[in-house]
Amino acid sequence: MNLKKTPYLLTVLSCLSFAGIALANPYPSTYEPLPSDPVLIVNATILTGTGKRIDGGSLLIAEGRIMEIRSDSNISGENGATVIDAEGRWLTPGLIDVHSHLGVYASPDVNANSDGNEMTDPVTARVWAEHSVWPQDPGFSRALAGGITSLQVLPGSANLIGGRGVTLKNVSSTSYQGMKFPGAPHGLKMACGENPKRVYGEKKQAPSTRMGNLAAYREQWIEAQKYIHDWEEYEKAGKDRSGKDKKGEEKRTLPVRDLRLETLAGVLNGEILVHMHCYRADEMLTVLDMADEFGYEVTAFHHGVEAYKIADELAENGICGALWADWWGYKAEAYDGIQENIALVDRPRGSCAIVHSDSAEGIQRLNQEAAKAMTRGRRAGMDIRPERAIAWLTANPAKSLGILDQTGTLEEGKMADVVIWNGNPFSVYAMADQVFIDGALLYDRNDPSRQPISDFELGQLLEVSE
Amino acid sequence: MTCMIPGFKHGLLALALISLLVPTNILAQSIFINDATIHTMGSRGVLQEADLLIREGQIKAIGPDLAAPADSTVIEAGGRPVTPGFFAGITMLGLQEIAAEASTVDASLETETMRPEFDVTLAYNPNATAIPVTRIEGYTWTVLGPGPAGSIIGGQGQAVSLDGGYKSFRGGKLLFIDIGSDASELSGGSRAAQWMLLNQALSESGSELRWSPDALLTVAGRQVIAEFINKNIVVFDVDRASDILQLLKFAEKHHLNPIISGGAEAWMVADKLAESGVPVLLDPLLNLPLSFDQLGARLDNAAILHKAGVTISFNNGESNNARKLRQAAGNAVANGMPYEAALAGLTINASRIFDLGQESGLLQENSRADLVIWSGDPLEVTSVADQVVINGKLVPMVSRQTLLRDRYLQQEPAMPRSYIKP
Numbered sequence: 001m002n003l004k005k006t007p008y009l010l011t012v013l014s015c016l017s018f019a020g021i022a023l024a025n026p027y028p029s030t031y032e033p034l035p036s037d038p039v040l041i042v043n044a045t046i047l048t049g050t051g052k053r054i055d056g057g058s059l060l061i062a063e064g065r066i067m068e069i070r071s072d073s074n075i076s077g078e079n080g081a082t083v084i085d086a087e088g089r090w091l092t093p094g095l096i097d098v099h100s101h102l103g104v105y106a107s108p109d110v111n112a113n114s115d116g117n118e119m120t121d122p123v124t125a126r127v128w129a130e131h132s133v134w135p136q137d138p139g140f141s142r143a144l145a146g147g148i149t150s151l152q153v154l155p156g157s158a159n160l161i162g163g164r165g166v167t168l169k170n171v172s173s174t175s176y177q178g179m180k181f182p183g184a185p186h187g188l189k190m191a192c193g194e195n196p197k198r199v200y201g202e203k204k205q206a207p208s209t210r211m212g213n214l215a216a217y218r219e220q221w222i223e224a225q226k227y228i229h230d231w232e233e234y235e236k237a238g239k240d241r242s243g244k245d246k247k248g249e250e251k252r253t254l255p256v257r258d259l260r261l262e263t264l265a266g267v268l269n270g271e272i273l274v275h276m277h278c279y280r281a282d283e284m285l286t287v288l289d290m291a292d293e294f295g296y297e298v299t300a301f302h303h304g305v306e307a308y309k310i311a312d313e314l315a316e317n318g319i320c321g322a323l324w325a326d327w328w329g330y331k332a333e334a335y336d337g338i339q340e341n342i343a344l345v346d347r348p349r350g351s352c353a354i355v356h357s358d359s360a361e362g363i364q365r366l367n368q369e370a371a372k373a374m375t376r377g378r379r380a381g382m383d384i385r386p387e388r389a390i391a392w393l394t395a396n397p398a399k400s401l402g403i404l405d406q407t408g409t410l411e412e413g414k415m416a417d418v419v420i421w422n423g424n425p426f427s428v429y430a431m432a433d434q435v436f437i438d439g440a441l442l443y444d445r446n447d448p449s450r451q452p453i454s455d456f457e458l459g460q461l462l463e464v465s466e
Numbered sequence: 467m468t469c470m471i472p473g474f475k476h477g478l479l480a481l482a483l484i485s486l487l488v489p490t491n492i493l494a495q496s497i498f499i500n501d502a503t504i505h506t507m508g509s510r511g512v513l514q515e516a517d518l519l520i521r522e523g524q525i526k527a528i529g530p531d532l533a534a535p536a537d538s539t540v541i542e543a544g545g546r547p548v549t550p551g552f553f554a555g556i557t558m559l560g561l562q563e564i565a566a567e568a569s570t571v572d573a574s575l576e577t578e579t580m581r582p583e584f585d586v587t588l589a590y591n592p593n594a595t596a597i598p599v600t601r602i603e604g605y606t607w608t609v610l611g612p613g614p615a616g617s618i619i620g621g622q623g624q625a626v627s628l629d630g631g632y633k634s635f636r637g638g639k640l641l642f643i644d645i646g647s648d649a650s651e652l653s654g655g656s657r658a659a660q661w662m663l664l665n666q667a668l669s670e671s672g673s674e675l676r677w678s679p680d681a682l683l684t685v686a687g688r689q690v691i692a693e694f695i696n697k698n699i700v701v702f703d704v705d706r707a708s709d710i711l712q713l714l715k716f717a718e719k720h721h722l723n724p725i726i727s728g729g730a731e732a733w734m735v736a737d738k739l740a741e742s743g744v745p746v747l748l749d750p751l752l753n754l755p756l757s758f759d760q761l762g763a764r765l766d767n768a769a770i771l772h773k774a775g776v777t778i779s780f781n782n783g784e785s786n787n788a789r790k791l792r793q794a795a796g797n798a799v800a801n802g803m804p805y806e807a808a809l810a811g812l813t814i815n816a817s818r819i820f821d822l823g824q825e826s827g828l829l830q831e832n833s834r835a836d837l838v839i840w841s842g843d844p845l846e847v848t849s850v851a852d853q854v855v856i857n858g859k860l861v862p863m864v865s866r867q868t869l870l871r872d873r874y875l876q877q878e879p880a881m882p883r884s885y886i887k888p
Binding site: 107108109110138139142194308309326327328329330331332335336337338339340344360361364365368371372374375376379380381426427428429430431456457460461 | 563564565566567595596599734751752753754755756757758760761762786787789790793796797799800845846847848849850867868870871874875883
């Protein structure tokens with residue numbers, strides 16, 4: 001299997017502009033960082049997310065950015081910065097969950113809040129998860145208390161192509177646009193295996209088999225190629241002959257916009273990142289061949305309970321494995337789960353292991369999941385230290401979301417998305433003391449005025465909450 | 467023969483070798499654990515630098531400076547913690563292999579008629595792969611309970627030792643009843659009807675009438691119900707505070723012996739629970755209003771209930787991943803529950819709640835030798851079970867998952883991995 005061949009299509013696509021097809025961002029982010037004052041955190045054990053650990057270090061935040069990170073705690077000359085003494089405490093980048101359904105499968109789990117799977121068609125590339133996000137989901141504030149500063153909300157996995165995912169900053173807002181991570185690319189949720197074939201097979205509809213799954217994806221990519229071609233022809237006609245014939249009449253025909261194909265074309269031209277739910281090793285390898293066939297990249301395989309069986313192939317191809325620490329066995333494709341999965345995927349050079357949640361409970365404790373995975377790796381002989389493992393829930397998910405240049409590590413100039421932990425975060429007893437997003441203190445464990453409560457929860461159980 | 471097993475770093479490997487090389491009947495003779503931190507969960511509290519002698523399935527001696535008998539297998543604990551074997555919660559271990567494959571699942575009776583005589587233990591398969599997976603993580607027993615059923619009475623279950631035996635059931639039969647919004651569909655759409663139906667079922671208890679026009683239960687079912695009046699334990703799955711209070715009244719009226727599983731809002735009625743002596747099995751990770759029955763869910767539920775004097779144990783609804791329960795208990799500690807109380811929730815409290823007898827759930831002379839040697843703090847996510855002992859025997863620390871791990875740990879094998887048989 002040659003995974004490195006340059007696909008023909010990419011060459012074609014590189015000269016294409018989609019500006020003529022669709023407004024680049026019709027539902028733009030309105031997120032503005034909340035007001036913040038300069039903060040200097042000193043005497044902290046810092047895990048930078050870049051593989052470094054600094055003991056007794058300090059971090060200066062101002063204007064929403066990381067201004068300086070130092071290996072000492074000399075506090076002179078920081079005009080007006082509030083000094084936080086983090087003696088005995090640990091500092092990490094804000095945690096990032098690449099796989100969440102907060103807002104689209106909100107709490108409480110009532111029918112009205114079931115907005116995550118458009119289970120009416122195996123291909124729903126036309127839908128966008130953000131159009132289902134309920135910003136009042138109490139799950140967002142719980143995740144914040146667990147140190148989550150950014151997350152990708154995805155459609156569910158009932159469909160082969162489930163729709164676009166959205167990357168959010170974990171801030172309270174009346175709209176999802178007010179949470180939307182500025183400039184983050186869309187993700188596309190795709191799904192392998194049992195879920196699509198079960199959901200549609202039970203309806204006596206395609207796909208009902210894994211080979212049916214593959215045929216259906218391929219037909220979609222072929223249509224997307226045609227769509228790109230049609231627009232390309234349209235653009236070309238405009239350029240070469242001003243789009244007019246000899247009589248001066250419009251010669252070229254405006255192709256009809258198609259939301260589904262717009263999304264798929266966005267993948268083929270590299271603007272939308274593929275996040276694919278896929279459990280079995282053999283299926284993941286088949287998907288890699290398909291990606292080659294059509295000239296796109298898979299950014300991350302999600303769940304990947306068998307990812308450890310193809311850790312080398314994933315690393316060689318620069319594909320992230322977004323995984324759980326220990327969840328297994330609930331369905332046949334999750335039967336071969338092992339607790340060393342994340343560590344084994346992390347092992348090869350160039351790997352990209354990610355701890356993800358897919359759960360309103362798990363997203364609150366990504367640090368504990370990472371701690372379990374690190375422990376299993378160490379027990380199996382891999383020397384994984386906290387300064388490495390922290391990347392599984394910071395830098396690596398940021399990379400897979402296309403936002404690593406802005407967040408995911410503690411480096412000068414990046415967004416000040418920072419968590420102060422009450423101790424080593426790789427512990428069941430660890431608690432996020434304070435969480436900063438773009439430099440603003442949005443959660444403080446010891447200050448109820450810095451603990452958001454959603455509209456839904458306000459005023460519940462009044463008789464006991466006085 | 468005295469086999470010395472070096473402690474700590476190489477202990478795991480050495481134990482794995484011993485389990486392979488030494489016939490189990492020799493291991494069964496006696497085991498001597500040297501220099502451990504022993505959480506007895508009994509009146510002796512935590513013993514530092516203590517030793518423990520196991521013979522014939524029982525703990526024969528426990529304390530400092532014991533002498534290892536000449537025929538014993540010696541394990542150097544090197545100060546590591548030793549606890550009683552953990553309770554894995556109410557699970558479907560051995561009642562299902564793969565939850566999504568109906569052909570492998572036997573935990574639920576989906577008929578709509580109320581059949582308390584349905585008993586899941588008849589389907590128990592100790593060879594299910596999830597049993598070794600769970601056992602080697604420090605869990606020596608579980609309570610088998612029915613899954614989501616077609617009636618608010620799910621059926622009967624029982625505690626079982628995870629020793630791999632076909633008949634390793636322990637304690638009496640348990641009856642499982644579901645109350646609340648998730649059970650409303652099973653009772654005509656109203657939780658008020660749940661009490662109506664249960665009142666009727668209780669009134670039919672013991673009746674031998676062959677048939678009556680409005681009977682809920684079969685004759686066998688009525689006889690089963692009679693077993694639970696003034697006797698066996700009834701497990702109520704219930705979360706909402708108002709439902710919990712209804713349950714306390716109902717149990718008193720019918721002389722039941724109830725346990726609460728769930729109890730998301732139990733903290734709101736903590737005093738009433740303490741007064742009635744009804745224990746609660748809760749999920750310490752539940753802090754979201756996943757349903758309108760759980761609006762009051764909070765992380766310090768366990769801490770509040772414990773402080774009020776309620777007996778607490780844990781349950782998180784997991785089966786294949788039941789091993790996560792000790793992490794949940796650790797989170798209860800992080801949220802204010804005293805450490806030893808959380809440990810009790812996984813050991814002695816669970817044994818007492820399910821009435822397994824005075825020799826269970828603790829480490830003292832003549833108690834059952836079900837115990838675990840941990841690499842570190844047993845509630846910590848960075849610790850693992852180094853060695854599990856059940857019925858006084860060293861458990862081989864092997865599962866299908868460790869074998870898969872060992873097959874794929876090797877890098878670039880010359881032959882396909884199907885030839886690697888660890």
